[in-house]
Every structure is written in structure tokens, then in C-alpha cells.
Amino acid sequence: MENQPYDPVGHIKILASDFKKNYSFYKDIFEALDYKQVSNKENSAGWAKNGYSILLGQAKIIDYPFKYGMPGIHHICLKAESTDKVDELYNLAIKKEVHIYEPPKKYPNYTNKYYAVFFADPDGMKIEIAYY
Numbered sequence: 615m616e617n618q619p620y621d622p623v624g625h626i627k628i629l630a631s632d633f634k635k636n637y638s639f640y641k642d643i644f645e646a647l648d649y650k651q652v653s654n655k656e657n658s659a660g661w662a663k664n665g666y667s668i669l670l671g672q673a674k675i676i677d678y679p680f681k682y683g684m685p686g687i688h689h690i691c692l693k694a695e696s697t698d699k700v701d702e703l704y705n706l707a708i709k710k711e712v713h714i715y716e717p718p719k720k721y722p723n724y725t726n727k728y729y730a731v732f733f734a735d736p737d738g739m740k741i742e743i744a745y746y
């Protein structure tokens with residue numbers, strides 16, 4: 615444990631309306647960002663990187679669709695190691711045929727090197743992949 619960086623967040627758990635569909639979506643994204651899969655069960659899975667974990671599970675209530683801007687998580691940002699990696703994940707999102715909120719571009723109002731893409735997961739939750 616001493617070699618791991620301090621993790622101020624801990625983990626995030628996402629509950630999906632269709633675990634198997636979301637598993638396929640997130641698995642490809644996390645693999646591209648070098649997250650290690652640390653659990654894989656019938657209705658849940660988890661990935662970790664540098665002490666930070668993201669868990670995915672099956673929601674119990676599935677007739678309540680996520681609506682962007684509603685109370686709860688606004689979006690999840692995953693950091694990329696380069697602008698090329700942001701572009702790679704953008705292309706993956708296109709292949710997955712999910713909604714693209716914003717294609718990759720620079721956001722100099724955040725930092726001079728901030729570069730990000732915003733797209734939806736299969737349930738419509740906003741995902742950001744950013745290099746900064």
C-alpha cells in the first residue's frame with residue numbers, strides 16, 4: 615500500500631439499466647485508458663488505476679432514465695495521457711454509436727493544454743475524456 619499514490623476520491627459506482635450492454639461499453643474505454651479489471655461478476659464489475667476505482671452494477675430500478683442535468687452525477691471525467699488518446703476514445707464512442715455531446719477540442723478557458731471529448735454512455739450519462 616505504501617507505493618500507491620494517495621487516492622482522495624476512492625471510487626465511483628455506476629448503476630446501469632442493462633449491465634451487459636454497459637459492461638461492453640465501459641470495458642473498452644477502461645482498457646484503452648489502461649485501467650485494470652479488478653472484478654467481474656454476473657451483475658457487477660470493477661476497474662482500477664492508481665488507487666482509483668470505478669464500479670459498474672445492474673440497477674434495480676430500470677424504468678427511470680438518466681436525464682442530463684438532473685440531480686445526481688453531472689458527468690464523469692476520465693483523464694487521458696495524450697490528445698491522441700482523447701481522439702482514440704472519440705473514435706471508439708463513434709463505433710459504439712452513442713451520443714456525442716462535444717467532439718474533441720481545446721478548452722483554453724480551463725487550462726492552456728486542456729483537450730477533451732464529451733459523449734454519453736448507453737444510459738445517456740455524460741462521460742468526458744480529457745487531457746490536461
